Amino acid sequence: MYAQMIKTASDGVKSRDEMSPEESAFQDKIDNDIKIEPRDWMPEDYRRTLIRQIGQHAHSEIVGQLPEGNWITRAPTLERKAILLAKVQDEAGHGLYLYCAAETLGVSRDELTEMLLDGRMKYSSIFNYPTLNWADIGAVGWLVDGAAIMNQVPLQRTSYGPYSRAMIRICKEESFHQRQGYDIMMKMAKGTPEQKKMAQDALNRFWYPSLMMFGPSDKDSVHSAQSMAWKIKINTNDELRQKFVDQTVPQAEYLGLTVPDENLKWNDEKGGYDFSEPDWSEFFAVIKGNGPCNRERMNARVKAWEDGAWVREGLLAHAEKKAARKVAAE
């Protein structure tokens, strides 16, 4: 999930009696699955929560370019390099759609970027983990894009029109990414002993951080209820995490890899796997800025933004000159 622990901008779910007539009509629309569009009336809290959620999702796509970009110049074949570049380019495209969706709520891309760079906004915890061997590129596609899809497929039905439409476009590409990632894992897991070792190492390091992508357990998620009533969150964190584990474990078995969890066991009664929770203290440390790569990721984004200032200013100045010349010529 690229949007974790989104603080809902309200103090809990309002009952119908507490709602104003406008709020009540708004909730009716949502309950009847009528999409909310940018020009429609919406509660301020709904708008603010969505900005946080879509913004965090957009930032995740952008920061998410970095761990994978880390291997573009070392990709082992021309085809792998092309596939990886195309994937990272897709992620930038996802960022772009999402910033556009957020802009319909009255916040500019530059404002959102500044909030990311000065730490007011966050991105998914997963991108603070390093990519250390080539199989990590497979594991990211398989597990990270896989977890993202778990969350984003239901969000295609989210109540806010522009967000829902962005999700529909994005999901198609994400499932492609996941298949490509799994394809790398296959090659590695069936390859030389060294390659198999890389594959297992990648799974060992990415398993728990992937489980963390869904956010803390439902019992500790204070903000979910209102977001679910607004249909900007469709499933609970634990539901999605369970679904992800159930889908992924057989895939790991097919690869001949071992999921790093001694307690992992099929539970017939619930029709799903029992599994160990990730170390939530690690999760909170990462969120606070103490993950293995938080500094590097933010420094890279700040550097790109600052080094690029003269380019943005130059292109803007040229566009203005050109427009002025055009006016003068008319």
Place this chain on the structure above:
Amino acid sequence: MAVDQGKLLEFLLRMGDNTLVLGHRVSEWCGHAPVLEEDIALANTALDLIGQTQFWLGYAAEVQGEGRTADDLAFLRDAWDFRNVLLVELPNGDFGQTLMRQFLFDAWSSIILDRLTASSDPRVAEIAGKAAKEAAYHVERSSDTVIGLGDGTEESHKRMQAALDYLYPYVGELFESDAVDAAMTEEGIAPDPASLRADYNALVGKVLAEATLRLPEGAYSHNGGRTGRMHTEHLGHMLTQMQWLQRAYPGAAW
């Protein structure tokens, strides 16, 4: 008369190594560009160049006839075997330097690919046909950016002029010729490099004028890349990254 296969191979390596090395350089930007749209555009350019490399080096490997693949040529040759012009192996520098290098290359590439579509070698003509469309788009885009930044702010102008001053001495190599080129010209496979210069000067001149940039005077011409006589120090470092996995784990399939 049959074409000298060794010379044809040499020509194909020159084409493929240019796109391989430049594609690699451009891909180094991924995730670090000044705006999202530029990040996407740079990735797109790199992707096209890598795609062209697969065609050129794929054909080169066939002509070589030793059972090698495009990947073998890309990942298992040492610097002295590379036949790219020096221009494309120079470091990215700032965004302006990257885009100026791209423009100086795209202008040449769009002209030569257009000519190569009429090559007497049908494979060369076919590859050029696909690549020419991409190159036409690339040169349009890099021209716009060079103009935008050259004729932008005082700072952007200064940076673009500095990039041009640094890079222009590497342009001459694109138009040099040797026995390989003579053979290609004679067989109608490729045009004489020098014959592209007039079109190139016209195109570059027009864009630089709009960009309010000036060509450096009395520019010396660095060379040695396309003949393999002598590369810059930069190429070896690029290869240490690019070839690392293939070198560290020989024979593995990826």
